[in-house]
Amino acid sequence: MQIVDKLAESTVQSTTVTLTERVTDALQHAIVTGDLAPGAKLNEPELARRFGVSRGPLREAISRLEARRLIRVIANAGARVVALDTGQLIALFETREALEGQAARLAAERMDTAAIEELRLLLDRHAAAISADGGRAYYQDEGDYDFHYRIAHGAGNPLLAGILLDDLYQLLRMYRFRLSAAHGRAEQALAEHGQILAAIAERDGALAELLMRRHVARGAARLTDVQGQGKKDDLSL
Amino acid sequence: MQIVDKLAESTVQSTTVTLTERVTDALQHAIVTGDLAPGAKLNEPELARRFGVSRGPLREAISRLEARRLIRVIANAGARVVALDTGQLIALFETREALEGQAARLAAERMDTAAIEELRLLLDRHAAAISADGGRAYYQDEGDYDFHYRIAHGAGNPLLAGILLDDLYQLLRMYRFRLSAAHGRAEQALAEHGQILAAIAERDGALAELLMRRHVARGAARLTDVQGQGKKDDLSL
DNA sequence: TTCGGCCAATTTGTCGACAATCTGCAAAGA
DNA sequence: TCTTTGCAGATTGTCGACAAATTGGCCGAA
Numbered sequence: 227m228q229i230v231d232k233l234a235e236s237t238v239q240s241t242t243v244t245l246t247e248r249v250t251d252a253l254q255h256a257i258v259t260g261d262l263a264p265g266a267k268l269n270e271p272e273l274a275r276r277f278g279v280s281r282g283p284l285r286e287a288i289s290r291l292e293a294r295r296l297i298r299v300i301a302n303a304g305a306r307v308v309a310l311d312t313g314q315l316i317a318l319f320e321t322r323e324a325l326e327g328q329a330a331r332l333a334a335e336r337m338d339t340a341a342i343e344e345l346r347l348l349l350d351r352h353a354a355a356i357s358a359d360g361g362r363a364y365y366q367d368e369g370d371y372d373f374h375y376r377i378a379h380g381a382g383n384p385l386l387a388g389i390l391l392d393d394l395y396q397l398l399r400m401y402r403f404r405l406s407a408a409h410g411r412a413e414q415a416l417a418e419h420g421q422i423l424a425a426i427a428e429r430d431g432a433l434a435e436l437l438m439r440r441h442v443a444r445g446a447a448r449l450t451d452v453q454g455q456g457k458k459d460d461l462s463l
Numbered sequence: 464m465q466i467v468d469k470l471a472e473s474t475v476q477s478t479t480v481t482l483t484e485r486v487t488d489a490l491q492h493a494i495v496t497g498d499l500a501p502g503a504k505l506n507e508p509e510l511a512r513r514f515g516v517s518r519g520p521l522r523e524a525i526s527r528l529e530a531r532r533l534i535r536v537i538a539n540a541g542a543r544v545v546a547l548d549t550g551q552l553i554a555l556f557e558t559r560e561a562l563e564g565q566a567a568r569l570a571a572e573r574m575d576t577a578a579i580e581e582l583r584l585l586l587d588r589h590a591a592a593i594s595a596d597g598g599r600a601y602y603q604d605e606g607d608y609d610f611h612y613r614i615a616h617g618a619g620n621p622l623l624a625g626i627l628l629d630d631l632y633q634l635l636r637m638y639r640f641r642l643s644a645a646h647g648r649a650e651q652a653l654a655e656h657g658q659i660l661a662a663i664a665e666r667d668g669a670l671a672e673l674l675m676r677r678h679v680a681r682g683a684a685r686l687t688d689v690q691g692q693g694k695k696d697d698l699s700l
Numbered sequence: 701t702t703c704g705g706c707c708a709a710t711t712t713g714t715c716g717a718c719a720a721t722c723t724g725c726a727a728a729g730a
Numbered sequence: 731t732c733t734t735t736g737c738a739g740a741t742t743g744t745c746g747a748c749a750a751a752t753t754g755g756c757c758g759a760a
Contacts, residue, residue: 242751244538244713270742280715281742282519286526293530295622301481302721302742317622320565324623328561385532385554386561389626479721481743507712517745518712539712539751703760713750720743729734 249277249287257296257307258400265309268297295397308397312450315401318394319446323439325390326374330422330438331431332381342427345376349419356412373419377438380426405449418444486514487524494533494544495637502546505534532634545634549687552638555631556683560676562627563611567659567675569618571668579664582613586656593649610656614675617663642686655681 253273256262274284288305291297299305308314352373378387418441425434490510493499511521525542528534536542545551589610615624655678662671 242539246713247538269740271740282714282716285523285743286713289523289526290530293527295625301484302479304722304742314622317620320569320620321562321623321626324561324565325558328557332557383554383557385551386558388532389558389630393626393630483743506710508710519744519746522712523743541712541752701760704758706757707755709752709754711750711752713748715748716746718743718745720741722739722741724739725737727734727736730732 245279246283246286249279249283250290252277253287254291254296254396258396258403260403262307264307266307268305268307294393310401310404315449316446318397319442322394323442325386326442327435327439329378329381329386330426331435332383333377334426334429334431334434336382337380337426341380345423348372349423352416356416401449482516483520483523486516486520487527489514490524491528491533491633495633495640497640499544501544503544505542531630547638547641552686553683555634556679559631560679562623563679564672564676566615566618566623567663568668568672569620570614571663571666571671573619574617574663578617582660585609586660589653593653638686
């Protein structure tokens with residue numbers, strides 16, 4: 227916090243990007259990466275100076291990130307970065323399990339064969355990356371959500387995709403960032419993706435949903451295993 | 464829009480309610496009831512005059528209602544009340560099906576016996592109201608969500624409840640208001656509530672989930688039946 | 701008649717100042 | 731010494747003005 231964080235310049239000159247959008251992105255990044263720590267009090271004048279804008283767009287950014295559950299605002303008392311704890315992590319995965327299971331079911335009903343084939347190629351690329359990495363981790367970057375992102379969109383339900391990808395995704399990233407999950411079992415995760423895709427390709431919605439729900443629940447177990455090696459509840463390390 | 468809409472005064476003097484919160488409530492009400500029609504352009508100076516506040520809190524209210532999916536904002540072009548259509552209605556119910564099914568499952572695991580008994584009494588009250596009304600409709604007011612509200616809370620997952628009750632509830636109310644659903648089959652709906660509750664009381668999460676998902680899906684069918692009697696896609700009547 | 705360009709009016713985004721509320725510290729009282 | 735109260739400073743909420751972007755209407759050219 228010593229220099230003014232330069233807001234990202236738009237690389238597409240034909241679309242207008244507001245300061246609020248830029249501050250939202252920058253603030254989100256600072257939160258997800260832990261630069262602004264979980265539970266930390268957010269000071270408006272200070273952050274406005276940091277990002278080089280007035281308090282107006284900064285307040286709007288805070289409000290947007292509140293909607294994404296990264297920030298909690300109490301009227302007249304201020305805003306804080308959301309605190310992380312095991313209970314919330316479990317709640318997040320229970321919620322995602324339901325939504326991603328439904329997304330997989332709907333994808334089995336609605337995804338066209340071209341998109342399914344693209345997804346198969348995507349998993350091939352994942353497999354190659356895992357081999358190159360010696361099978362230690364399943365890094366997808368946005369790609370961990372590239373598969374899930376594709377399924378969420380393939381479900382053909384914009385509301386469902388919006389909740390998963392706009393409302394919950396950044397909170398999940400926050401946990402993943404904090405837990406530095408080297409997922410282990412990369413081949414297993416990839417195999418699960420493959421099974422889900424096979425069920426979708428066979429248009430078996432019930433099976434796709436069941437497999438996806440298991441997959442998400444196993445992801446929860448892996449993350450809580452990592453977390454179990456430290457303090458049980460407080461992730462504010 | 465001839466007089467200034469008086470913002471509701473707080474009846475609890477010990478807590479401070481911001482203008483933004485008041486404007487959010489008033490604007491939400493105007494949208495859900497159709498006073499501000501689906502698809503309508505929102506004019507900031509006009510609405511600020513209407514509610515007797517400056518544009519700042521009005522903009523904050525708009526942003527909050529965007530998070531609740533009642534408003535769609537395009538940067539530099541303005542905000543509109545969300546348009547309603549069959550596709551979105553179906554998307555809403557598919558999403559609720561997944562979430563409410565999960566809520567029922569979790570409630571079966573976690574709800575304590577006192578809360579279950581209260582819910583049983585609640586259904587008794589619902590039954591009495593239906594009898595008094597000659598069985599024509601299952602009016603619950605907030606009570607249609609009194610049962611669902613209770614289940615969502617009984618699930619013990621604040622994130623899941625938040626999505627259902629904060630993020631999606633008002634959009635659902637908007638559809639219900641518009642479709643004026645006399646649900647018909649009041650006894651059937653009540654019976655389904657009863658079956659869900661019985662499964663929860665028996666701690667049978669899988670059954671509770673299945674029954675709840677069916678119940679929500681049937682609700683979708685009823686609403687689309689009502690809507691099917693008018694224009695197929697456009698609910699902007 | 702239709703389409704494109706230009707301009708003025710309006711709306712949306714942002715700014716900085718003022719009002720309202722909260723928080724922390726110091727002093728006084730028990 | 732501990733607790734309570736009051737006050738000052740800081741922060742949050744709101745206001746109105748200015749800047750930036752959009753929209754609609756009119757005019758001219760094809």
